Amino acid sequence: MNKDYPVPAGYLERETEVRKSRFIARVAPVNSRDEVKDWLKQAHSDHPDAGHICWAFQIGRPGSATEAAMNDDGEPSGTAGKPILNVIQHKDMGDVLVMVIRYFGGIKLGAGGLVRAYAGATESVLSAVERVVQQPMIDAHVSLSFKDEQPLRHWCEVHGASVESVEYGASVHALVLVPEDLMAEFESFCDAHKLGLTLT
Incomplete structure (x- = not known):
């Protein structure tokens, strides 16, 4: 799935201390509630003695998230999950989970x-x-001969496209993910090599 909005580049942890309480904040990229559950399970496993593990996440485009949730985990209502979610929304980042572990x-x-x-x-x-933005990609179905497979793979490597699947029969059918802004170049490549191209 491709996103044209910022998402976390990976997992990161930072610790702060406020009046002797330790707050360990973790951020992770997530695409589903199942991934959120896995990260929370990991946090509970890493910090079984923590007083609270509060969290919030939003999945989808910032400002119109498809899913968002928060949890105070025993802290007074509205003092943990909501502030975490507010900061996430203010940062204009999607597909993000933040957990704050408190001792x-x-x-x-x-x-x-x-x-x-x-x-x-x-x-x-x-x-x-770090934040990463992936550009929108287009699914291109390509029919080609066996000899054209290598040039196709080479074009994809050079241009940041990817061959998702290949089916071999009398001819070769490939599903290629092409960056939206390179679609015209890809169409020219297909024309030059006489490849059949269908877009979805």
Whole structure:
């Protein structure tokens, strides 16, 4: 699946301390609730003694996410999950999960203090994580002869396209993902090599 909006480039962890409480913020790219569950399971496994593991995620385009959710995990309502989600939305990033693992330091922070601490921990990790934007891709179905397969693969390697699948029969059928802005060049390549091209 291709996204023309920023998503986290990978997993990252950052730790902050507020009045002796430790806040360990983790960010991870996610595409489904199942992936969110897997990351949360991992966090609970890594930090079985943590007082709270609060989180929020949004999947899809920032501003019109297909799915979003948050959890205070025992903190007073609205003091953890919501501030995490607010920072995610403010950062204009999609397909992102942030978990904040808290170890209580013995000093109560109060509702306002918790909101600031969870938002600050989220801000620290989202500011540090690299963002990537993938361009929109087009599915191209190509019919070709066996001798044309290597030139096709070479074109894809050079131009950031990818051969997703190949079926061999009397002729060869390939499914190719082509960056949208290179479609005209790909069509010229297919014409030059007399390849059959169908777009979906």
